[in-house]
Amino acid sequence: MNDLHVAVTGLHAADNPAPGIGVIRSLKAAGDWNGTIIGLAYDVYDTGIYDPDLLDATYLVPYPNQGMDEVFARLMYVHEQARIDVLIPTLDSELGLYRKLASRLREAGIRMFIPDDEMMRARAKSNLVQFCEENGIPTPDTFVLRELGSLDDAIEKIGYPLWVKGVFYDAYLCRTRDDVLRSVEKLRVTWGLPVLLQRSISGEEFDVCALAKRGELVGALPIRKTRVTEKGKAWAAVSLRNPELAELSAKTLSALGWSGPCELEIMQEARTKKLYLLEINPRFPAWIYLGAGAEQNLPRVLLELALGNEVEPLPPAKSGVGFVRHATDLICPLAYLEALTVGGELHHPGTHRRQS
Amino acid sequence: MAVKFTNDVTLSKSGFLFDHASGQTYTLNPTGQFIFRLLEQGEESERVLPQIVAEFNVSESTARKDLDDFLRQLHELGITE
Numbered sequence: 001m002n003d004l005h006v007a008v009t010g011l012h013a014a015d016n017p018a019p020g021i022g023v024i025r026s027l028k029a030a031g032d033w034n035g036t037i038i039g040l041a042y043d044v045y046d047t048g049i050y051d052p053d054l055l056d057a058t059y060l061v062p063y064p065n066q067g068m069d070e071v072f073a074r075l076m077y078v079h080e081q082a083r084i085d086v087l088i089p090t091l092d093s094e095l096g097l098y099r100k101l102a103s104r105l106r107e108a109g110i111r112m113f114i115p116d117d118e119m120m121r122a123r124a125k126s127n128l129v130q131f132c133e134e135n136g137i138p139t140p141d142t143f144v145l146r147e148l149g150s151l152d153d154a155i156e157k158i159g160y161p162l163w164v165k166g167v168f169y170d171a172y173l174c175r176t177r178d179d180v181l182r183s184v185e186k187l188r189v190t191w192g193l194p195v196l197l198q199r200s201i202s203g204e205e206f207d208v209c210a211l212a213k214r215g216e217l218v219g220a221l222p223i224r225k226t227r228v229t230e231k232g233k234a235w236a237a238v239s240l241r242n243p244e245l246a247e248l249s250a251k252t253l254s255a256l257g258w259s260g261p262c263e264l265e266i267m268q269e270a271r272t273k274k275l276y277l278l279e280i281n282p283r284f285p286a287w288i289y290l291g292a293g294a295e296q297n298l299p300r301v302l303l304e305l306a307l308g309n310e311v312e313p314l315p316p317a318k319s320g321v322g323f324v325r326h327a328t329d330l331i332c333p334l335a336y337l338e339a340l341t342v343g344g345e346l347h348h349p350g351t352h353r354r355q356s
Numbered sequence: 357m358a359v360k361f362t363n364d365v366t367l368s369k370s371g372f373l374f375d376h377a378s379g380q381t382y383t384l385n386p387t388g389q390f391i392f393r394l395l396e397q398g399e400e401s402e403r404v405l406p407q408i409v410a411e412f413n414v415s416e417s418t419a420r421k422d423l424d425d426f427l428r429q430l431h432e433l434g435i436t437e
Contacts, residue, residue, distance in 0.1 A: 204378065224379030241364055241376040273434075319376040320366065 004035035004303065005083045007075075007110075009061075010090035011041050011048030013286070016233055017325075019090040021048045022289040024055070026299040029292035033300075038082050040075075044340040050330040057082050060344040064097040072101055076108065081345070084110045086306045088299065090283050092168065095120065113306040115260040115282050122256055123280040125167050126194050132277060135255040137248070139277045140199040140267070145184065147193065154197045155180060165196040173200060203270040205278075206240070207263055208249045209285050211298045213305055215257040217250050219314035221296040223287070226322070234287045234325070239294040241319035248275050256280075261302060287323060294321040359395045359427065360437040367392055375435065382433070387412060391426050395436075401427060 006027060010020030024037050039058040041049055049058050059078045062070045078084060087110050089098045098105075099117055106112075115123075122131045132139035143154035155162070155177060164183035165171040168191055172183035180197070187195045210220040222245045227236035249264055263281040268274070284299065291298050296317040304311050339346040363377040371389045373382040384392055390411055394404045401423065408419040430436040 206379075226379065238379045240379050242378075244377070319364075320374050 002034060005038060005085045006035055006303065007038040007040050007078065007084045007087045008090065009040045009088070009094060011039050011046040011055075011058075012043065013047045015229060016231060017286040019284045019286045019288055020088075021051065021054065022286055023088055023090055023284055023299045024048070025289045026292045026297050027303070028054075029289070030297055030300040036082070038078065038084060040078070040087075041340070044337055047330070049336060049340070049346065050332050052330075055348050057348060058340065058346040060340055064094050068097055068100055071097060072104060075101075075105065075110070078345075079108060079110060086111050086113075086303055088112070088284075088302065088306075089114065092281065092283060095282055111306040111308070113260055113302050115256075115258060115262070119256050119258055119260075120282055123262075123282060125165065125196055125279065128277070128280070131255070135251075137252055137255065137277050138274060140201050142199070143197040145193065145195045145197055148184070148188075151180070151184065158197050158199050161200040163196075163198040163200055165198055166191045167194060167196065201267045201269050201276055204268045206242070206245055206266045206268065206275075207234070207237075207285065207287075208245055208266065209261070209263050209288055209291065209298060210249050210253060210258075211261050211301055211305070212253040212258040213311070214259055215254040217253060217313060218305070218311055219291075219296050219298050219301055219317075220246060220249050221288075221291045221294055221298065221317045222246065222249075223290065227324070234285075236322065236324045237287055237290065238322040239290060239296075239317050239319050241316060244275060246316070248277065252277060252280070259305075261298060287325075290321065290323045291317070293323070294318045358398050358400050359430070361396075362434055362437050365435060367396070373435075378434070380433070387422055388426055391423060 008020045008024050010018030012018050013021050027033055036056045039048060039055040040061045041058050042063055048054055061074050064071060089095060095114060098112060098114060102112060121127060126144050129139055129142045141158055143157050145154050161173055161175045163171050164174055164180055166187040170187060174180045174183055184195050206222060206224055208220055208222045211218045222240040222242050223237040224240060225234040225237045229235055245266060248266060252264060261284045263285040265278040267276045267278050294317045296314055301311055336346055363375050365373060365375050367373045371384040373384055391404055394407060405419055405423055408423060409416055
Protein backbone atom coordinates (compact mmCIF):
# COMPACT_ATOMS: atom_id res chain seq x y z
CA MET A 1 0.00 0.00 0.00
CA ASN A 2 2.47 2.57 -1.23
CA ASP A 3 1.79 6.21 -0.43
CA LEU A 4 -1.95 5.98 -0.89
CA HIS A 5 -3.84 9.16 -0.06
CA VAL A 6 -7.17 8.39 1.60
CA ALA A 7 -9.79 11.01 2.47
CA VAL A 8 -12.30 10.14 5.18
CA THR A 9 -15.43 11.95 6.38
CA GLY A 10 -17.30 11.61 9.69
CA LEU A 11 -14.71 12.86 12.15
CA HIS A 12 -16.95 13.90 15.01
CA ALA A 13 -16.99 11.35 17.85
CA ALA A 14 -19.32 12.64 20.55
CA ASP A 15 -22.24 10.79 22.18
CA ASN A 16 -23.32 9.48 18.77
CA PRO A 17 -19.91 8.91 17.20
CA ALA A 18 -19.39 9.10 13.46
CA PRO A 19 -17.51 6.15 11.93
CA GLY A 20 -14.64 8.11 10.34
CA ILE A 21 -12.25 7.82 13.27
CA GLY A 22 -12.74 4.06 13.51
CA VAL A 23 -12.15 3.77 9.77
CA ILE A 24 -8.91 5.76 9.97
CA ARG A 25 -7.63 3.82 12.98
CA SER A 26 -8.38 0.58 11.13
CA LEU A 27 -6.37 1.72 8.09
CA LYS A 28 -3.46 2.78 10.25
CA ALA A 29 -3.57 -0.52 12.16
CA ALA A 30 -3.00 -2.50 8.97
CA GLY A 31 0.57 -3.80 8.91
CA ASP A 32 1.27 -2.44 5.44
CA TRP A 33 -0.10 1.08 5.96
CA ASN A 34 2.20 3.68 4.46
CA GLY A 35 -0.20 6.33 3.28
CA THR A 36 -1.65 9.73 4.02
CA ILE A 37 -4.95 10.39 5.76
CA ILE A 38 -6.90 13.47 4.78
CA GLY A 39 -9.73 14.36 7.11
CA LEU A 40 -12.79 16.01 5.56
CA ALA A 41 -14.43 17.88 8.43
CA TYR A 42 -17.68 19.81 8.61
CA ASP A 43 -16.83 21.84 11.69
CA VAL A 44 -13.70 23.15 13.35
CA TYR A 45 -14.76 21.27 16.48
CA ASP A 46 -15.08 17.86 14.82
CA THR A 47 -13.31 15.95 17.56
CA GLY A 48 -11.10 13.74 15.40
CA ILE A 49 -9.12 16.77 14.20
CA TYR A 50 -7.56 16.97 17.65
CA ASP A 51 -6.68 13.28 18.01
CA PRO A 52 -2.86 13.21 17.84
CA ASP A 53 -1.37 11.12 15.02
CA LEU A 54 -4.73 10.44 13.40
CA LEU A 55 -4.67 12.83 10.43
CA ASP A 56 -2.05 14.21 8.09
CA ALA A 57 -4.25 17.08 6.95
CA THR A 58 -7.75 18.34 7.61
CA TYR A 59 -9.92 20.32 5.22
CA LEU A 60 -13.28 21.82 6.01
CA VAL A 61 -15.89 20.84 3.43
CA PRO A 62 -19.41 22.18 2.85
CA TYR A 63 -22.37 20.24 4.25
CA PRO A 64 -24.14 18.17 1.57
CA ASN A 65 -27.18 20.48 1.68
CA GLN A 66 -25.01 23.38 0.52
CA GLY A 67 -25.08 21.84 -2.93
CA MET A 68 -23.34 19.27 -5.05
CA ASP A 69 -21.27 21.76 -7.03
CA GLU A 70 -19.98 23.45 -3.89
CA VAL A 71 -18.91 20.13 -2.40
CA PHE A 72 -17.33 19.02 -5.69
CA ALA A 73 -15.40 22.27 -6.06
CA ARG A 74 -14.04 21.97 -2.54
CA LEU A 75 -13.04 18.33 -3.10
CA MET A 76 -11.22 19.34 -6.27
CA TYR A 77 -9.35 21.98 -4.30
CA VAL A 78 -8.36 19.37 -1.70
CA HIS A 79 -7.37 16.99 -4.51
CA GLU A 80 -5.11 19.64 -6.05
CA GLN A 81 -3.52 20.39 -2.70
CA ALA A 82 -3.18 16.97 -1.15
CA ARG A 83 -4.20 14.38 -3.80
CA ILE A 84 -7.03 11.99 -2.98
CA ASP A 85 -6.74 8.44 -4.31
CA VAL A 86 -9.63 6.94 -2.35
CA LEU A 87 -12.48 8.71 -0.59
CA ILE A 88 -14.43 6.90 2.16
CA PRO A 89 -17.68 8.68 3.06
CA THR A 90 -18.95 7.35 6.39
CA LEU A 91 -22.19 9.24 7.08
CA ASP A 92 -25.69 8.23 5.94
CA SER A 93 -26.54 11.83 5.15
CA GLU A 94 -23.67 12.16 2.65
CA LEU A 95 -24.14 9.02 0.65
CA GLY A 96 -26.76 10.32 -1.77
CA LEU A 97 -24.52 13.23 -2.69
CA TYR A 98 -21.38 11.13 -3.07
CA ARG A 99 -23.34 8.67 -5.20
CA LYS A 100 -24.25 11.53 -7.53
CA LEU A 101 -20.66 12.75 -7.60
CA ALA A 102 -19.13 9.29 -8.15
CA SER A 103 -18.51 9.52 -11.88
CA ARG A 104 -17.11 13.08 -11.71
CA LEU A 105 -14.83 12.09 -8.86
CA ARG A 106 -13.70 9.00 -10.72
CA GLU A 107 -12.83 11.09 -13.78
CA ALA A 108 -10.70 13.23 -11.49
CA GLY A 109 -8.93 10.10 -10.19
CA ILE A 110 -10.79 9.75 -6.89
CA ARG A 111 -12.16 6.26 -6.25
CA MET A 112 -14.88 5.16 -3.82
CA PHE A 113 -16.58 1.87 -3.02
CA ILE A 114 -20.16 2.68 -2.07
CA PRO A 115 -23.55 1.11 -2.89
CA ASP A 116 -25.48 2.37 -5.92
CA ASP A 117 -28.88 4.10 -5.91
CA GLU A 118 -30.88 0.93 -6.49
CA MET A 119 -29.25 -0.85 -3.53
CA MET A 120 -29.75 2.24 -1.39
CA ARG A 121 -33.45 2.40 -2.26
CA ALA A 122 -34.07 -1.31 -1.58
CA ARG A 123 -32.57 -1.13 1.92
CA ALA A 124 -34.22 2.20 2.83
CA LYS A 125 -36.30 1.81 5.99
CA SER A 126 -39.52 2.52 4.14
CA ASN A 127 -38.78 -0.20 1.52
CA LEU A 128 -37.12 -2.82 3.72
CA VAL A 129 -40.34 -4.72 4.51
CA GLN A 130 -41.11 -5.19 0.84
CA PHE A 131 -37.53 -6.26 0.11
CA CYS A 132 -37.62 -8.77 2.97
CA GLU A 133 -40.99 -10.19 1.91
CA GLU A 134 -39.81 -10.64 -1.67
CA ASN A 135 -36.66 -12.41 -0.58
CA GLY A 136 -37.87 -14.55 2.33
CA ILE A 137 -35.92 -12.59 4.93
CA PRO A 138 -37.66 -12.29 8.32
CA THR A 139 -38.28 -8.73 9.50
CA PRO A 140 -40.73 -7.48 12.17
CA ASP A 141 -44.22 -6.51 10.98
CA THR A 142 -43.98 -2.91 9.85
CA PHE A 143 -46.51 -0.34 8.70
CA VAL A 144 -45.24 2.56 6.59
CA LEU A 145 -47.40 5.49 7.70
CA ARG A 146 -47.63 7.88 4.77
CA GLU A 147 -50.63 9.90 6.04
CA LEU A 148 -51.94 10.42 9.55
CA GLY A 149 -55.43 9.14 8.65
CA SER A 150 -54.02 5.58 8.59
CA LEU A 151 -52.69 5.74 12.15
CA ASP A 152 -55.38 3.60 13.80
CA ASP A 153 -55.15 0.98 11.04
CA ALA A 154 -51.42 0.86 11.59
CA ILE A 155 -51.75 0.44 15.37
CA GLU A 156 -54.33 -2.31 14.91
CA LYS A 157 -52.13 -4.14 12.45
CA ILE A 158 -48.93 -3.96 14.53
CA GLY A 159 -50.23 -4.11 18.12
CA TYR A 160 -48.49 -2.96 21.31
CA PRO A 161 -45.72 -2.56 22.23
CA LEU A 162 -44.48 -1.05 18.99
CA TRP A 163 -41.63 1.11 17.77
CA VAL A 164 -42.30 4.40 16.02
CA LYS A 165 -39.30 5.07 13.79
CA GLY A 166 -38.18 7.94 11.61
CA VAL A 167 -37.06 7.04 8.10
CA PHE A 168 -33.57 8.39 8.81
CA TYR A 169 -33.03 8.57 12.57
CA ASP A 170 -34.68 8.11 15.96
CA ALA A 171 -37.02 5.48 17.32
CA TYR A 172 -39.46 5.48 20.26
CA LEU A 173 -40.97 2.49 22.03
CA CYS A 174 -44.72 3.04 22.52
CA ARG A 175 -47.27 1.19 24.64
CA THR A 176 -50.36 3.39 24.22
CA ARG A 177 -52.10 5.36 21.48
CA ASP A 178 -51.05 8.61 23.19
CA ASP A 179 -47.40 7.47 23.10
CA VAL A 180 -47.75 6.71 19.41
CA LEU A 181 -49.38 10.07 18.64
CA ARG A 182 -46.67 12.00 20.48
CA SER A 183 -43.86 10.04 18.80
CA VAL A 184 -45.33 10.26 15.31
CA GLU A 185 -45.75 14.00 15.71
CA LYS A 186 -42.19 14.45 16.97
CA LEU A 187 -40.80 12.55 13.98
CA ARG A 188 -43.15 14.19 11.48
CA VAL A 189 -42.07 17.66 12.58
CA THR A 190 -38.36 16.73 12.41
CA TRP A 191 -38.17 14.49 9.36
CA GLY A 192 -41.61 14.60 7.76
CA LEU A 193 -43.64 11.58 6.68
CA PRO A 194 -43.48 8.63 6.21
CA VAL A 195 -42.99 7.34 9.71
CA LEU A 196 -42.69 3.62 10.45
CA LEU A 197 -44.63 1.64 13.04
CA GLN A 198 -42.87 -1.63 13.80
CA ARG A 199 -43.67 -4.59 16.06
CA SER A 200 -41.36 -4.71 19.05
CA ILE A 201 -39.39 -7.96 19.20
CA SER A 202 -38.34 -8.90 22.70
CA GLY A 203 -34.88 -10.42 22.69
CA GLU A 204 -31.22 -9.87 22.03
CA GLU A 205 -29.84 -7.44 19.43
CA PHE A 206 -26.86 -8.31 17.28
CA ASP A 207 -25.02 -6.26 14.69
CA VAL A 208 -23.00 -7.40 11.72
CA CYS A 209 -20.62 -5.12 9.89
CA ALA A 210 -20.10 -6.49 6.40
CA LEU A 211 -18.30 -5.67 3.20
CA ALA A 212 -19.58 -7.14 -0.05
CA LYS A 213 -18.87 -6.95 -3.74
CA ARG A 214 -21.74 -7.53 -6.15
CA GLY A 215 -23.64 -9.45 -3.48
CA GLU A 216 -20.72 -11.66 -2.41
CA LEU A 217 -19.55 -11.26 1.18
CA VAL A 218 -15.89 -10.28 1.37
CA GLY A 219 -15.80 -10.02 5.16
CA ALA A 220 -18.18 -9.86 8.11
CA LEU A 221 -17.85 -8.96 11.75
CA PRO A 222 -20.75 -10.02 13.98
CA ILE A 223 -21.00 -8.48 17.45
CA ARG A 224 -23.18 -8.28 20.50
CA LYS A 225 -23.28 -4.89 22.17
CA THR A 226 -22.44 -5.35 25.83
CA ARG A 227 -22.88 -1.71 26.84
CA VAL A 228 -25.03 0.86 25.07
CA THR A 229 -25.75 4.55 25.43
CA GLU A 230 -29.24 5.95 25.99
CA LYS A 231 -29.59 6.08 22.20
CA GLY A 232 -28.58 2.44 21.89
CA LYS A 233 -25.12 3.19 20.50
CA ALA A 234 -22.44 0.61 21.28
CA TRP A 235 -20.10 1.61 24.09
CA ALA A 236 -18.70 -1.90 24.46
CA ALA A 237 -19.14 -5.03 22.40
CA VAL A 238 -17.69 -8.45 21.71
CA SER A 239 -17.10 -10.22 18.40
CA LEU A 240 -18.93 -13.48 17.73
CA ARG A 241 -18.79 -16.68 15.73
CA ASN A 242 -22.41 -17.31 14.85
CA PRO A 243 -23.29 -19.28 11.71
CA GLU A 244 -26.94 -18.15 11.74
CA LEU A 245 -25.97 -14.47 11.72
CA ALA A 246 -23.47 -15.15 8.95
CA GLU A 247 -26.11 -16.96 6.90
CA LEU A 248 -28.70 -14.19 7.28
CA SER A 249 -26.11 -11.53 6.38
CA ALA A 250 -24.94 -13.42 3.29
CA LYS A 251 -28.51 -14.03 2.14
CA THR A 252 -29.48 -10.37 2.61
CA LEU A 253 -26.48 -8.91 0.81
CA SER A 254 -26.77 -11.45 -1.99
CA ALA A 255 -30.43 -10.50 -2.52
CA LEU A 256 -29.44 -6.82 -2.65
CA GLY A 257 -26.47 -7.47 -4.95
CA TRP A 258 -24.69 -5.25 -2.44
CA SER A 259 -21.38 -3.55 -3.16
CA GLY A 260 -19.87 -1.55 -0.34
CA PRO A 261 -19.73 -1.58 3.44
CA CYS A 262 -22.80 -1.87 5.64
CA GLU A 263 -24.08 -2.57 9.12
CA LEU A 264 -26.94 -5.03 9.58
CA GLU A 265 -29.02 -4.71 12.74
CA ILE A 266 -30.54 -8.05 13.69
CA MET A 267 -32.82 -9.05 16.57
CA GLN A 268 -33.11 -12.56 17.98
CA GLU A 269 -36.50 -13.14 19.55
CA ALA A 270 -36.02 -14.54 23.07
CA ARG A 271 -38.99 -16.91 22.90
CA THR A 272 -38.46 -18.44 19.45
CA LYS A 273 -34.72 -17.76 18.89
CA LYS A 274 -35.73 -16.58 15.42
CA LEU A 275 -33.60 -13.86 13.79
CA TYR A 276 -35.22 -10.73 12.36
CA LEU A 277 -33.51 -8.15 10.18
CA LEU A 278 -34.23 -4.69 11.60
CA GLU A 279 -32.17 -2.31 9.49
CA ILE A 280 -29.33 -2.03 7.00
CA ASN A 281 -27.09 1.01 7.40
CA PRO A 282 -25.17 1.62 4.17
CA ARG A 283 -21.79 2.46 5.73
CA PHE A 284 -19.29 1.27 8.31
CA PRO A 285 -20.48 1.50 11.93
CA ALA A 286 -18.64 3.67 14.48
CA TRP A 287 -17.32 0.51 16.20
CA ILE A 288 -15.52 -0.67 13.04
CA TYR A 289 -12.07 -0.50 14.69
CA LEU A 290 -12.95 -3.70 16.55
CA GLY A 291 -12.33 -5.47 13.23
CA ALA A 292 -8.63 -4.57 13.42
CA GLY A 293 -8.42 -6.78 16.52
CA ALA A 294 -10.76 -9.49 15.26
CA GLU A 295 -8.85 -10.28 12.04
CA GLN A 296 -11.48 -8.50 9.96
CA ASN A 297 -9.97 -5.18 8.95
CA LEU A 298 -12.71 -4.25 6.51
CA PRO A 299 -11.63 -0.62 5.77
CA ARG A 300 -8.25 -1.98 4.66
CA VAL A 301 -9.99 -4.43 2.31
CA LEU A 302 -12.27 -1.66 1.06
CA LEU A 303 -9.22 0.23 -0.23
CA GLU A 304 -8.38 -2.72 -2.50
CA LEU A 305 -11.95 -2.89 -3.77
CA ALA A 306 -12.04 0.86 -4.40
CA LEU A 307 -8.84 0.55 -6.41
CA GLY A 308 -10.41 -2.22 -8.47
CA ASN A 309 -8.15 -4.97 -7.15
CA GLU A 310 -9.30 -8.57 -6.77
CA VAL A 311 -9.90 -9.61 -3.17
CA GLU A 312 -10.33 -13.06 -1.65
CA PRO A 313 -13.07 -13.35 1.01
CA LEU A 314 -11.59 -13.09 4.51
CA PRO A 315 -11.73 -16.07 6.89
CA PRO A 316 -14.39 -15.66 9.62
CA ALA A 317 -13.76 -13.01 12.27
CA LYS A 318 -12.00 -14.03 15.45
CA SER A 319 -14.65 -14.31 18.14
CA GLY A 320 -14.35 -13.23 21.75
CA VAL A 321 -12.54 -9.97 20.98
CA GLY A 322 -14.05 -7.01 22.75
CA PHE A 323 -13.85 -3.25 22.69
CA VAL A 324 -14.71 -0.60 25.22
CA ARG A 325 -15.17 2.98 24.07
CA HIS A 326 -13.29 5.47 26.21
CA ALA A 327 -14.25 9.14 26.23
CA THR A 328 -11.37 11.42 27.04
CA ASP A 329 -10.32 15.06 26.70
CA LEU A 330 -7.92 16.17 24.01
CA ILE A 331 -5.81 19.29 24.16
CA CYS A 332 -7.07 21.59 21.47
CA PRO A 333 -4.30 23.92 20.23
CA LEU A 334 -5.53 27.39 19.35
CA ALA A 335 -3.39 27.25 16.22
CA TYR A 336 -5.55 24.39 14.94
CA LEU A 337 -8.70 26.44 15.43
CA GLU A 338 -7.04 29.43 13.84
CA ALA A 339 -5.89 27.53 10.76
CA LEU A 340 -9.28 25.93 10.20
CA THR A 341 -11.34 29.02 10.98
CA VAL A 342 -9.30 31.40 8.86
CA GLY A 343 -8.03 29.15 6.08
CA GLY A 344 -10.37 26.14 6.22
CA GLU A 345 -7.48 23.71 6.31
CA LEU A 346 -4.91 22.35 8.71
CA HIS A 347 -1.68 20.56 7.93
CA HIS A 348 -0.66 18.34 10.78
CA PRO A 349 3.04 17.60 11.29
CA GLY A 350 4.39 15.35 8.54
CA THR A 351 1.78 16.37 5.98
CA HIS A 352 2.35 15.28 2.40
CA ARG A 353 1.45 18.14 0.08
CA ARG A 354 1.16 17.47 -3.60
CA GLN A 355 4.22 18.51 -5.54
CA SER A 356 3.35 20.66 -8.53
CA MET B 357 -26.87 -39.92 27.62
CA ALA B 358 -24.23 -37.38 26.62
CA VAL B 359 -25.29 -33.74 26.92
CA LYS B 360 -25.49 -31.93 23.58
CA PHE B 361 -24.15 -28.38 23.41
CA THR B 362 -26.26 -25.93 21.43
CA ASN B 363 -23.68 -23.23 20.89
CA ASP B 364 -19.97 -23.01 20.40
CA VAL B 365 -18.57 -22.26 23.90
CA THR B 366 -15.11 -21.91 25.41
CA LEU B 367 -14.26 -22.43 29.07
CA SER B 368 -10.98 -20.88 30.21
CA LYS B 369 -8.79 -22.20 33.03
CA SER B 370 -10.17 -19.54 35.38
CA GLY B 371 -13.75 -20.73 34.91
CA PHE B 372 -14.76 -17.91 32.53
CA LEU B 373 -17.20 -19.28 29.97
CA PHE B 374 -17.76 -17.51 26.65
CA ASP B 375 -20.60 -18.33 24.27
CA HIS B 376 -19.25 -17.51 20.80
CA ALA B 377 -22.69 -17.32 19.18
CA SER B 378 -24.45 -15.07 21.69
CA GLY B 379 -21.50 -13.20 23.21
CA GLN B 380 -22.77 -14.02 26.70
CA THR B 381 -20.24 -14.67 29.45
CA TYR B 382 -20.56 -16.69 32.65
CA THR B 383 -18.35 -17.59 35.59
CA LEU B 384 -18.31 -21.21 36.77
CA ASN B 385 -17.30 -22.22 40.28
CA PRO B 386 -14.87 -25.15 40.68
CA THR B 387 -17.72 -27.69 40.80
CA GLY B 388 -19.28 -26.22 37.66
CA GLN B 389 -15.93 -26.24 35.89
CA PHE B 390 -15.35 -29.87 36.88
CA ILE B 391 -18.77 -30.95 35.58
CA PHE B 392 -18.54 -28.82 32.45
CA ARG B 393 -15.18 -30.27 31.41
CA LEU B 394 -16.49 -33.82 31.78
CA LEU B 395 -19.60 -32.98 29.72
CA GLU B 396 -17.42 -31.29 27.12
CA GLN B 397 -15.43 -34.51 26.78
CA GLY B 398 -18.70 -36.30 26.00
CA GLU B 399 -19.13 -37.94 29.42
CA GLU B 400 -22.70 -39.03 30.11
CA SER B 401 -24.36 -37.20 32.99
CA GLU B 402 -24.93 -40.44 34.96
CA ARG B 403 -21.20 -41.15 34.82
CA VAL B 404 -20.43 -37.62 36.02
CA LEU B 405 -22.23 -38.21 39.32
CA PRO B 406 -19.73 -40.64 40.96
CA GLN B 407 -16.85 -38.46 39.80
CA ILE B 408 -18.30 -35.46 41.66
CA VAL B 409 -18.68 -37.59 44.80
CA ALA B 410 -15.05 -38.72 44.53
CA GLU B 411 -13.59 -35.34 43.61
CA PHE B 412 -15.37 -33.20 46.21
CA ASN B 413 -15.95 -35.79 48.95
CA VAL B 414 -19.71 -35.16 49.16
CA SER B 415 -22.71 -37.44 49.50
CA GLU B 416 -24.39 -38.79 46.40
CA SER B 417 -27.59 -36.83 47.15
CA THR B 418 -25.65 -33.55 47.40
CA ALA B 419 -23.77 -34.35 44.22
CA ARG B 420 -26.98 -35.25 42.39
CA LYS B 421 -28.65 -32.00 43.46
CA ASP B 422 -25.65 -29.94 42.29
CA LEU B 423 -25.46 -31.82 39.02
CA ASP B 424 -29.20 -31.51 38.31
CA ASP B 425 -29.14 -27.78 39.15
CA PHE B 426 -26.16 -27.20 36.93
CA LEU B 427 -27.62 -29.15 33.99
CA ARG B 428 -30.90 -27.24 34.34
CA GLN B 429 -29.07 -23.90 34.29
CA LEU B 430 -27.07 -24.85 31.22
CA HIS B 431 -30.31 -25.75 29.47
CA GLU B 432 -32.15 -22.60 30.58
CA LEU B 433 -29.27 -20.45 29.35
CA GLY B 434 -29.48 -22.13 25.95
CA ILE B 435 -25.98 -23.58 26.23
CA THR B 436 -27.20 -27.19 26.02
CA GLU B 437 -30.21 -28.80 24.34
